[in-house]
Amino acid sequence: MAFTFAAFCYMLTLVLCASLIFFVIWHIIAFDELRTDFKNPIDQGNPARARERLKNIERICCLLRKVSVRVRGGRLLAQRSPTLVVPEYSIHGLFCLMFLCAAEWVTLGLNIPLLFYHLWRYFHRPADGSEVMYDAVSIMNADILNYCQKESWCKLAFYLLSFFYYLYSMVYTLVSF
């Protein structure tokens, strides 16, 4: 039983991982709303419903902006400081850094692919440097939306699995010494 740096890392990542899961779920909901909101059959005879439908579109439009604004908030910071401050990406980068310091090679190895994916994503963002991944003007193209949705689901699965892995590892490191 010893409280090592590795154990501390796992405890911290556990908390942060929960926040990542929250982020991803938020994304999934947003995308889902974007996708499904317009497919709802609406009673035709009722003019109020038609108006409601138009209002809904406006609302989703705002939601869309929020998706991009939220990420852009990080980006604005990034313009002042040289580091990347996209919340999800930077948190995940922090994980890798901590595991590297704690010499948790297996955990690091598990996280490296996603890290590279994030880096790739970041450097292939729309070049005008605004919204990192979710460009309001193109996200409604169905193939991009599909891609984003799939990406979010995959990430959710990954974060959930890693959450339990971190939990296990934390207990393991705590009890093994």
Place this chain on the structure above:
Amino acid sequence: MSQPGIPASGGASTGLQAQNGAASASGSPYTNGPVQNALLSSQVSVSQGYNSQLTGSYPHLIPAKTLNPVSGQSNSGSSQTVSPLSNYQRHGQALYGPPVASHPVTPSLHSGPSPQMPLPTSQNPAATPMPSGSFLPGASVPSPSNWQYNYLSQTNHCPRASSQPTMTGNTNLMSPQYVSSGDTSLQNNIIKSGIISNTNNGSMAVHNSYDEIEGGGFLATSQPTHKNPTMSRSVGYSYPSLPPGYQNTTPPSTTGTGIPPSSLNYASGPQAFTQTPLGANHLTASMSGLSLHPEGLRVINLLQERNMLPSTPLQPPVPNLHEDIQKLNCNPELFRCTLTSIPQTQALLNKAKLPLGLLLHPFKDLVQLPVVTSSTIVRCRSCRTYINPFVSFLDQRRWKCNLCYRINDVPEEFMYNPLTRVYGEPHRRPEVQNATIEFMAPSEYMLRPPQPPVYLFVFDVSHNAVETGYLNSVCQSLLDNLDLLPGNTRTKIGFITFDSTIHFYSLQEGLSQPQMLIVSDIEDVFIPMPENLLVNLNESKELVQDLLKTLPQMFTKTLETQSALGPALQAAFKLMSPTGGRMSVFQTQLPTLGVGALKPREEPNQRSSAKEIHLTPSTDFYKKLALDCSGQQVAVDLFLLSGQYSDLASLGCISRYSAGSVYYYPSYHHQHNPVQVQKLQKELQRYLTRKIGFEAVMRIRCTKGLSIHTFHGNFFVRSTDLLSLPNVNPDAGYAVQMSVEESLTDTQLVSFQSALLYTSSKGERRIRVHTLCLPVVSTLNEVFLGADVQAISGLLANMAVDRSVTASLSDARDALVNAVIDSLSAYRSSALSNQQPGLMVPFSLRLFPLFVLALLKQKSFQTGTNARLDERIFAMCQVKNQPLVYLMLTTHPNLYRVDNLSDEGAVSINDRTIPQPPILQLSVEKLSRDGAFLMDAGSVLMLWVGRNCGQNFLSQVLGVENYTLIPQTMTDLPELDTPESARTIAFISWLREQRPFYPILYVIRDESPMKANFLQNMVEDRTESALSYYEFLLHIQQQVNK
């Protein structure tokens, strides 16, 4: 060949049967003589009677099309036993006259055969001449095989027609099926009250493309052999890419083989519109099309057959549908699919390696457009599809949606057909008879009261701008067209100028002269006064005119060189955001101050290397502002008149996402570059007077199983199938890519519907709906057979623009070449049975390599040092925003030899004879020094005069003594009193009339600077950085045969 302009038939007076006989006997649609004027008077009375009668009984709807079941019935008895539906409709129309005429209601509206358009101020110059012209194409085209030609001529020939009304039977001018009687003007090309029943004679009954579609089966009536299974002939219709001669030799016959007696039922009573037989029929037709169509199935070895370019403009293929469906189908100019036969599964589509997509031109100026005013718009309850000609009626009270297959009820109101005033004929309502229709939207389609037309002009008045002198011409154009701006009494107008500060102009009623307000705080822009900056045009017209007269002189002494475009745009946005509207921005240099300032990025010596060029915006300021604009229903149109690099890639975003348009005039100068000045004036004229729709949204739906995944054009995509268009203009085209999500095995037809909801400049909310229906096929061969090579090239160009922005230009070029290679090797490996040497292509794709090569040499995608970055980006904007026809013309221009024009093969429209020189291949080998050649590249016409050109041409057409006297810049041909001059001018003006804008003619001699532009378009030749056509074919062959 596109000569549907000849008015119909000499047999007019003898009535329908005779007419039919004459037409069918001749076997050619072109043998018709002029209409006899004697008929006109009776016609007029008919129309009057009909009109007044109906206005009484049904105030909103003034029917013009006459589908009288009674006459149809009687007719069916008299003519044949079995014939396709179309005949009956046709008869119905034709015979309708007498009964109506017998109603002696003497009336009101038109008292003479003079007719046409009761509008003095045409909002829309293109629309104005059309109406009577519209009648022409229809009239002379009795056979379905012609309707493809029609579509081209629809807009084209009109002006000719209007110039000679007597011949065309003037009461027959366009008759929208429904005319809203409340409409007080010609907005949207609808002629109110010009209603007529088309009783002239059989062929006259059809006087516009839409009506004409319905009448497509006309010839069939006189053919008792329609049961005759001569399917090979019917196939002639299916694939129209044949040379016209071929089609003309095809004796018209009907494909009505599979029609069971149900078609009789149809005509003889108010029975449900049965489309069920059509499906089966379509199958037979397509089968026969496969087996017996020699030309379309022909496999071509491109390496051996050099001259594949048809000498007449290429026609889009006609979907292999039963003609009864096809004649209802949407005009391919408005709505076109890359594959006219939709593959059944995604696997099949992947195998064909051809892109699947739609190309739309939804707001095109239409000659004739049925407008429906009714309190309920019938739509599918589940997918919200508008009722359209391709739905099936299960019985009288139920219809099945053709997009989602849900069964819907027919509302009570829809049961009544106001055209025939018969109850219980929902299938004959105009909604079900027209693939293109416009609805007047009731209030539930409005989020807020319809906005007034608002026009805001933002001028750059920095030193650089004043130097170019553009203000003079723009203000002059505005002054000239102030009364022609589309709008009504609510129209608002405003002006902002900017250099390093922003100047507002108060135009309050009662002021003696406009008051200028200067805001110098560009960090935090505010509006100096709450009102009077946007003023009612009618009330303050004098002040506005005052301002426009003084504006060019106000800044002549300015020394300010900075340009604060970003803050000015913000100010303009703030000014407009309460209402929405159109913002026209004139900019002449790189913005240097405030937000949105840009830095020069172009490095001229790097132009040649395709990898590191800046196609992407450098800041997202313009994009974000555009999205804000889009949310407030403001569209920004950018006019860039710049000599230097102005970073159009960044600036263009402001228009791109707010559904505006971009105009670019490189090196504009009022003295040094008079050609650009003329171009600006002509384009401004069109820009200011063309139709406009405000606060629009467009939704594109398709049959379940297909899904749309990428959109191309200028707009903001607001939902997976909804485009937000703050403004929509008639010169904008859109493209979408689709995929097959679920297998379509259990259906034979798929449909696509685009619905554009907009506020007209008269403040009405309207919905314009286009529906396209296409067959589904299961074999690769059929997919290739139905490929539409122009549409494919257009869609590929759009995709390539995206690719060059996201990846790189060389990537995009590779992708274009690979598209050809992939599809041709797919064809070779799976569709060709015997492997021959050479480059084998299906007939439908015979021009594919040529068009792709032309794309590679187009300004957007070319390599080499000649393209400046801004010009390249402008070309890309054009690719995205232009309708397909003009995109294809700019990519692969038409070349004609014009020094020996003769009347041989000429079409004559009204009095004018339009010579029809053959289209030549774009190769220098076709040029000769002793000739003169005209190149039609869409927005420009170039007339190249060879050094040894015949003296005759020089003196008779150009009006000069010898070659050296041709002026360096010559943009007009003198009107000389010689036949040669008359022919040339007739031909050129005919080309111009085919498009809404005004292409400028450049006369080029050997040493002109424009000669390089002319030669650049010779796409079949080798250039320093690109392959010749033959080399390109060899390259493809090499790759395909690997």
